[in-house]
Amino acid sequence: MAAAMAGITIYNLPPSPVNYDRLGVFYISWCIIWTVLLISGMVFCVVNRHIPIIRVRGIQLSFPAIAMLHLYWILGQLVYPVGASMPTVLAYDVQYFGMGVWFPLGIALFQASNLRFLHVAKMQRQFIHPELRSERRCNGGKTSWLCRLRNMDYMKRTLIFIGIAMVVQFIITIAMWLMCKKYHPTYGIPGTEVKGATPQEQIVNLGQGWEWWQSVLWQVIWTWVAAPILIWKAWDIRDTMGWRTQTIACCLSGLLATPMFMIATYVPAFAKVNMYFPQSQWIHVSIMFWEIFTVFVPIFQVIQLWILKKKTNNSTSAHGSSSISTCMNDFSSNEWKNQSSSSSTLAEKGQATTTISRVEVDRMYTPDALDHVLNKSPEALQEFAARCEFSGENVAFLNEVSLWKCRWPAILAEEERPGAFNHALRIYGDYVSTHHAVFPLNISSQSYKQLQAVFESPARVLFGEGSINSTSPFDDVDLTLPSEEISGAYYTGEIPVSFDMTIFNEVQEHIKYLVLTNTWPKFVDSMRRRSVDSERSDFSNVSDASMRSWISKTRMKLQSFL
Template identity: 40%
Template sequence: MGSELGLTADSKPQADYSPISIWWAVWGSFWTVAVALGMAYLIKRRDTPLLRIRSLGLSLSAIALLHLYFTAVQFGSMYGALMPGDAQYWIMGTYLPCGMALFHGSNSYFLHVAKLQKRFAPYETRRVDPAAYSKRKPGLISLFRRLDYTTRVVVLVVIAMAIQIFLTVLMWVISRKFHRSWGIPGTEVYGSEMAQKTEQGRGWEWWPGVFSQVFWAWIVAPIILWRSRNIHDTQGWRVQTIACAIAGLPGTPMWLIALYVPGMEPVNKYLIPPQWLCFSILAIEICTVFIPCWEVMRHQSLRQETLDAIAQWEKRTKGNNADDKSLGSTATMVDSMLSGWKSTNGSVKTNSSARESILNMSALEYVLDRNPTPLQKFSALNDFSGENVAFLTSVTEWKAVIPPALRGVTEKDDSSKESIRACFNQALFIYAEFISVHHAEFPVNISSHDLKKLDSIFEEPARILFGNGGSADTDPATPFNKSTFDFDARPSPIYSEFSQSSVSAIKERAQYWGEVPAAFDATVFDDAEKSIKYLVLTNTWPKFIRSQRRISVDSAETLRSTTELV
């Protein structure tokens, strides 16, 4: 049998320019350019809501390492005979397992985001231990658990990579197959130069890499696959995770079969053994790079469709008494949507008048005022943007209890000052839970100008009440510009098991008793509320409408089938 790159004792120490080798080299070059363009597109569009929630830094770093291995294999059949004898060993023992470790670390991010978003869904809130902070214990384990989730993943991945590299170096050191001056006696290989290279391409020295592949593909991936079975998101994230987990399963077994089963020799002439691993990498790159690119394009198309529908609706409703008529039409359409569509049109595009009546701010505000629960549940469990709707409903509840003194309707006396303080504390909790880059799990996406204005009012009281909660080196106005290679356009969720519980727990047992800032008034959240409403209107709202239509169509088809059977 041949080696990792298909070498045999009869191979000549020269480049192979056969049609098969040229084909793989051309294919590798083409695919490298495509992947690079896809990654550049994702980095450029990282502000898109569906990319902001992802850990692009981890996933694209994983893709970079995996693609280094992929490229080396594509050119392996052409230049394999000229490579140093242990080059293939180092490529297999470093790029591939380290890339897989990073990739599955980024994949676990999906499960964690889905878990955290449940707190924004009605009846799905997490239980919080008010004494969580009093139970902190010293030690490395406690310190590790208090780290944010991304840092914890990076730490675990680095440990796994360090173990893999250590074992790879250890096998290389103790085996005389790669060098004759030291190592375990009896592990030497003899013969011609190509015979030695052939033996170096297989053997027990490779088993740390094999074990690593089995661990990530056959243990970690199925666990992630099982845990994601009940998650149904609108961003293609679950599909990506499932596809990558399944695609990684056959790679290692087929690689071993191709390397050690004599019957695979005819196949190996056209498909060297590591190409089977490259098929898994190919699927991973499609799901991690190109599916998100397609999702971004689809999001932009849906957003433009929504803006066009709004423009058509505004144009159609101009005129005398048009506002009253359009409001009544909007209310009717929304009530019909929430109770089950009277129409069975499955696409937002099929009914122009209905689309224009429902895809507008009036319809969204009607739902937020009358019955926000379905939208809030959808945004949290399916769109992973539950913080936006939760913020809007919290601000609405806060505005309903604003005291007259804060509105300037009455004079401020001692009793009204207490009411203003209570109102400020409620607003402070909204700020800490949804806006603060130091305390919020999922900070809502508002402009730096609006964020700076709210920080000037609430940040100091929030730090007094909840602690620092984040790095002091972060500029509150531009929290995402810490480095030039920062993929995440907003701070990642706070993943520590204690961090968010501080806001929830303290909310139940403490209040801010300092001086209420003079800039605090009834309009403090108006700009942020307007910005988030527009974001929900152009992002979550059209997806919600489509999901409601789809549910209605499925229900109608089920009812029709049942009627026909009866």
């Protein structure tokens, strides 16, 4: 027996049968169950991709990353039941190239989708600070390639960087595999042969060595350099869609994966654990958390949105069009700005914090309440939509259309048509056109085609061809809107006969409904929470003052006896 085993190495070690013990069955069953759940969740998100919560996330980048990472996760679940049934060297070849090429590509795409959160948050600031709209970049057509690269849209620039990095990674991975003789004893650099007197020692040595460090280095860069920077930059962003929580949770859940993989690989005490929980499973656990936060957190947010929408519709049906102006007077822009920019309470600013608490809560969710704020003081809602909902374009569009209708009469005279049309043309270019708007409105294709038939040709004459990808409307990096870019330009061509002051009515009603059912309920809830917190703070301050006064008086009485 010993003589027979003496000639066995990892290169001629006979494969073992598939391991169908309880743990092996568990790994296979869990792999199937989780894959079905994940695919179901991804299908749900794709079907509901028009909902702002999912639309703004850009699943066209995050879902391919999740798909790649999940394929690598599936391989990890099959290591225990199936790994030993493959030729040993082939099994480690698969793991080597999976960790060296496939996994780094997946994690690079995944971190790029996380960076999208910061990108969208930055882009939305233009709806709060109009001066950002006039920021100009260098002329990419006449300057250096670096300037042209800077002017590229976010998605394209990100994919270029990832592509270059992955080409370098692939070349390094192939070169190191070719140099290492342990994977192919007939060629390679001398001294890189497999070490160990027994097949078991050789298997351990096969999973260790310098050739694995290029993959580990990429993992460290993404999880211990890029991720903490992303956490630091995203920490102060307070959105209501769970995107910040999702991004930070994904970054945190990946921090321990690489260190635990290294410990399990190089610490002998983990040998018994590795028999049942392979080293790469530490990485696969983090992948599972990424999948949960990327796929199922948005689903939870969508369900919450549906509940909130139902609440809003019920409130509208119950209260009709009753006037609520008296309960909305304190929804001013200063109130929101004071709350969002400092720790000062509403009471400290001399505002009536009890107003919200005295009003019937349901009446706050009605269209009349929204109309009141849009007409009286839309700045607060505008800032909330841009900072927390990443939908500042919706409120800005409603404000612009209202100003347009106030400026021009309902029935236009012939001499008024050019002015009204140019004003409307800039609204179309700023908020509707997928070729010119930085954040195109989320409207139906039918409504878009109707507006496109009226405005698109004049818009291209006035604004140029545009460069925004209509399939990825959130990926353009140019902060300059048409109305700011050529504010002095004026369209003098033929005005379509179908143009009149009702041209935006259908889109206006649709966007107002989106704001009513998506942004407005969250805005009301946020203001109510701030009001309650303010009252609690005031009560706490009064209690503290009373306690200090009582202590002071007691101290004076005690001193009088001494």
